[in-house]
Amino acid sequence: MTPESLFPTGMDEPMASPPPGCPAHGIGPGGLRRLYGPEAEDLGAVYEKLRAEHGPVAPALLHDDVPIWVVLGHAENMHTVRTPSQFSRDTRLWNSMQDGTVKPDHPLMPHLAWQPICSHAEGDEHLRLRGAVTGAMSTIDHRGIRRYINRATQDLVNQFCEEGRADLVSQFAERLPMIVLCEILGMPDEYNDQLVQAARDMPKGTETAIASNAYIMDVLMRLTASRRAQPEDDFTSHLINHPARLTDEEVGQHLRVVLIVAYEATANLLANVLRVVLTDPRFRAQLSGGQMTVPEAVEQSLWDEPPFSTLLGYFAKQDTELGGKRIRKGDGLLVGLAPGNVDPRVRPDPTAHMQGNRSHLAFSGGPHECPGQDIGRAIADVGVDALLTRLPDVELACDEDELHWRASISNRHLVELPVEFAPKPQQDVMARPEHPVTAQRPSNWQLSAAQPRTAAPQPVAPEPAAATPAPEPTVRRGVFRRLLRWWRGD
Known part of the structure; x- marks a missing residue:
């Protein structure tokens, strides 16, 4: 039938x-x-x-x-x-x-x-517009961005580390992605609370969504006009100067897609991963072989709670x-x-660990698959790892069943993630960590900052050894530090 x-x-x-x-x-x-x-x-x-x-x-x-x-x-x-x-x-x-x-x-x-954007286009027009976006993304210095994510994380943690308490949604997860995206687009001076609030509000279908969209487009069209007149080495300038020759309207609309989709997805991803880190016994396992790395926690979150x-x-x-x-x-x-x-x-079994499996739908698929998913993963990987390095004793400040979410047709996001920790002094945001991550955390974390098990670029060759050989354990720690610096993009 x-x-x-x-x-x-x-x-x-x-x-x-x-x-x-x-x-x-x-x-x-x-x-x-x-x-x-x-x-x-x-x-x-x-x-x-x-x-x-x-x-x-x-x-x-x-x-x-x-x-x-x-x-x-x-x-x-x-x-x-x-x-x-x-x-x-x-x-x-x-x-x-x-x-x-x-x-x-x-x-x-x-x-x-x-709208005249690749998300709504097909055929040759889709190839033209999508090619401009992916071409501009190919110019992003991923190692430099990882260093910027680390510094931005240090700066955000400095704002609450002396208090011993924080809400990791409003004070971290909703802020770090916008800071990084403003830097990538070439408008770091535009970062403010209003932009964060508008980007959070626009996708929800609220009564103020249209006004939020208008504010964001005003910011992005001013950026487009500025870079058209005076290009710089940023995503916006490369998008404008791509051989596809996008109009100002096309540039502005694609900047909006990149900003809103990447921001909302990454803010949700960060909050979800932090919740997993603080509550999932698989991450905090004390038994050898039961550990979950930060990249693995990210992939598990993409299965359990996709950002959209x-x-x-x-x-x-x-x-x-x-x-x-x-x-x-x-x-x-x-x-x-x-x-x-x-x-x-x-x-x-929806509770099964999906370790090593990336066949989730979090980034969609086909011709319109999210082109910026690696940036989102980098923000989550580096941001979460850097925060835990600064606050190794961070704990959830409420019962897990007291956490609540706000849902809309497009996503479900964590409202608050209250935590507590021993007050810490502020640090120089440009300083590199003095010790490997695992050396600073209590044993119950069992966190590894090693390379994820899925395909990733191979590490650069280690630097030549010093003329005077060091004891074997020291050599191993030095290699680990260099691997850790490579992983973070330092």
């Missing part, structure tokens, strides 16, 4: 709405579940209900009861993002956009409005079938990164 659509665009078997006054929570027109509002605060639970009711692809409602397909299966998500012949990111193809169902003031309009829980959106270019459902031409699809990561068909 051919599966049928459940949406008003092709509703062969209408689903009855609950009667007036019915206590059914989160149910909208057609009996479809809503992905917004107070009833959908725990979207993870909503996705599992949808999976149980409909399978790997389920009908649901966005803000203002706009119909959308939610892709819940791992294989179905990969098919969606890897099959440009069937699914496009061009929002102009969406029936709900064409027929006016999505109003101009829709809270998700910053995501939905078509969904990706909005993809649109059917033709009638097709996905996960047993008939998808009509012009239907919209919400790529479920978080629910796809816990698809029981590929991950029967």
Whole structure:
């Protein structure tokens, strides 16, 4: 039997709405579940209900009861993002956009409005725009950025280390990515609390999202005009001067994509990894062989709590079938990164350690896979390691079950991560660590800053040994220090 659509665009078997006054929570027109509002605060639970009711692809409602397909299966998500012949990111193809169902003031309009960016383009135009972005990214000095991340971390820790207490979300995870991204884009002087707040607010679909978007675009268009007149050695200048010859509007819009997506993803990733470090016994194991390195904690977090829980959106270019459902031409699809990561068909035990496995959906896939994922990983790897080096005795200042999250259609992020530690003096942000990381931590951390097990550049050759040979243990420590400095980019 051919599966049928459940949406008003092709509703062969209408689903009855609950009667007036019915206590059914989160149910909208057609009996479809809503992905917004107070009833959908725990979207993870909503996705599992949808999976149980409909399978790997389920009908649901966005803000203002706009119909959308939610892709819940791992294989179905990969098919969606890897099959440009069937699914496009061009929002102009969406029936709900064409027929006016999505109003101009829709809270998700910053995501939905078509823009001249690679994320919405296909074919040759996608290659032109994406090529400019990846070309500009190829000019980033990754070792230099790792050193900058370390210095920025030291500076942030200096601001609270003497207090003995901190909130690692508001005082660290929400700040470090913006500091680093402002440096990469070439606008370190623009870093301030307002930019951090606007970048955090814009993707959430709040009432102030459109105003936040306008503020960010003003900052980025001023940067574009400045670098067009006087180029420097930064991402923005290389984007402007790329042979693709982007217009000012195209430059500004791509800067917005890079800034917002990279910031939101990395802020969430940092907070999630720090929570794992502070609460997961696999990281804090005292038994030999049970340790988890910082890079491994990052990858585990990308499986368990991807920085973006969904990706909005993809649109059917033709009638097709996905996960047993008939998808009509012009239907919209919400790529479920978080629910796809816990698809029981590929991950029967959601608590299993995914060590060495990078097949998660955290960075999407296909032609629109996140091009800046290595920068996000570097911020998390270096930032977390440098913070733990400064605060080796840091502990969670509340019970783990007291932590809470704030969810939106695009992500679920930790609200606070209160910690306590013995007060520490401030340090020179330019100074290198005097000892290897493991030498400064109590035994219960069992942290290794060694190279991750997944593929990575090989370390540079060690420096020549001194003329006077040192005892064997000292030589081993010297090699470890040089490896540690290489790993951090010092």
